[in-house]
Amino acid sequence: MTDSASLDQASQPLQLRNFYLARQPLLDRNQALFGYELLFRNTPANAAEIDSGLAATADVLAHAAQLGLPRAIGDATAFLNVDTEVLMSDIFSFLPRDRTVIELVGSVEASEQVLWRLAELSGHGFRFAAEAGAHGNRLGRLLPLLDFVKVDLRTMPVVTLLGLVPRLRGTGKRLIAEKVESQAEYRTCLDLGFDYFQGFYFARPSVIAGRKLSPSQLAVVDLMTLVTSDADNREVERAIKRDVTLSINLLRIVNTPAAGLRQRIDSLGQALLVLGRRQLQRWLQIMLYAEPQVHGNVRGHANSPLLMLASTRARLLELLAQRLRPGQPRVADIAFTVGIMSLMDALFCVPMADLVEQIPVSEEVANALLHRRGFFGELLRLAESIEQMEDGASMMPALHELADSGDDLVELEMAAFEWSDKVVRYAL
Structure with a gap:
């Protein structure tokens, strides 16, 4: 950075904790904020050592809980990605159960142990989400314990989408369209009957020729x-x-x-x-x-x-x-x-x-x-x-x-x- 406001040698370095927080909004059908998917990323000095997976999720969640998770979400609901190891841990005692949705990543198997753990946490007031494409045939076994089903628009062909969404709607689960990147995609998903929409489509300019300020x-x-x-x-x-x-x-x-x-x-x-x-x-x-x-x-x-x-x-x-x-x-x-x-x-x-x-x-x-x-x-x-x-x-x-x-x-x-x-x- 080389302009008039560039960092001078006397400036103090920006302090970076070894992770940062990514927050992506989920909006309802009225375009009001419902929740945020939260992802924690590591930022070590050596980029080659960066782990964007879930290996340190439990430690990071504990750290975030100490910072105060409500500070990151306000009155919204937090969607937190977990793998099997984290699911089986005791990290959930840190989290506000009434405003936390536990999102199961694709590696989580629908084993008896996992199903038992989901039922246990559900009894404590936690809700669960999973992405349909990531779980494939396993989704059927997980479905009774899920509250939300996500559909990734980037990995789901339109033909598949048209057949899958009506079937999922019939289960009574709340449907989330994930990675909605344009107003056109949002309108399509709205017509299909999705309940929530995740992505920054609302921040994408829909340029209208000749438009002037009111x-x-x-x-x-x-x-x-x-x-x-x-x-x-x-x-x-x-x-x-x-x-x-x-x-x-x-x-x-x-x-x-x-x-x-x-x-x-x-x-x-x-x-x-x-x-x-x-x-x-x-x-x-x-x-x-x-x-x-x-x-x-x-x-x-x-x-x-x-x-x-x-x-x-x-x-x-x-x-x-x-x-x-x-x-x-x-x-x-x-x-x-x-x-x-x-x-x-x-x-x-x-x-x-x-x-x-x-x-x-x-x-x-x-x-x-x-x-x-x-x-x-x-x-x-x-x-x-x-x-x-x-x-x-x-x-x-x-x-x-x-x-x-x-x-x-x-x-x-x-x-x-x-x-x-x-x-x-x-x-x-």
Whole structure:
């Protein structure tokens, strides 16, 4: 990384615990968040030694439980992959049984011992999931003890899918379409009768030719431009007051616990004085995702997963930048902006190249958003790699740029998850 915000020699190295947490959302038929599949990946200094399997799952789960699993999932349900060894262990005493689904990987046999263990854990309130294709003929023996059946769209031919799904629906199990990567795939699975949808299809831009920002969105963008200019506070306040809905929403969102304020903000003038321009710009960026009916949906449904992902990504980039460039708030602010803007093409159904023309951004932000270049581009690529559950080997180039060794990347992730959960909980 070689631009003006590159890591200098005086910066402290980013500390990486020997694993990081990948979190992939599962949405229901109303596009509301239901749960997350959680995967833990090892990140040793030597990429050749990376083990992306389940050998250390029990130790990692114990570690995650000590960190506080609810911090990673909020009010959602956690889907955790286990093999036979972990299934037979006593690790489950660490986990919140009412919000944990134990997902059996393909190597788990439908032996009498395994079936007995599933029945035992079911009696304690745990639920189970398995992927149909991975278990093949064994699925029939496991099925009575399963609550969820997953279908991997990447490994299941369409012809097979059309025959399998009706049969599975007849068993009364909840069906999860896994690796849904586009809106078209989501609509197909919705028509087939799937209950849940796993993947980042909601974050994929469905570009509509000639699409422009709505008047309400333009009002927020214009205000963002005004806030970053030399306009005085009275001019900014007058601009906000001209839009009553904007005023109400802004006051609501700046009073969320995520803002971290010790006093309640009751007026726009007070918001400007207490927050300052930098923080006000942040909440305006978040407000774009909290706009009702951006996609013609009810507030709190279609937008919440995208807001959750964007705010998590923005906060993680900010925390990474703070660690790498301590004492330089401008760098952290830019990192947050890159994170929050990186999903606006999906939000507005407009190509990113068009957005950076409509929303004034610096060259370093544009390079990060359009080309994943520079310091901020590296941070963004790292965040995206984590989200996509890529193994450590594919992430190591970015990791080596960020740090030599350490022990708390997962803690930064947890902090980002918590902060985002507060934003979504109160912003929508």
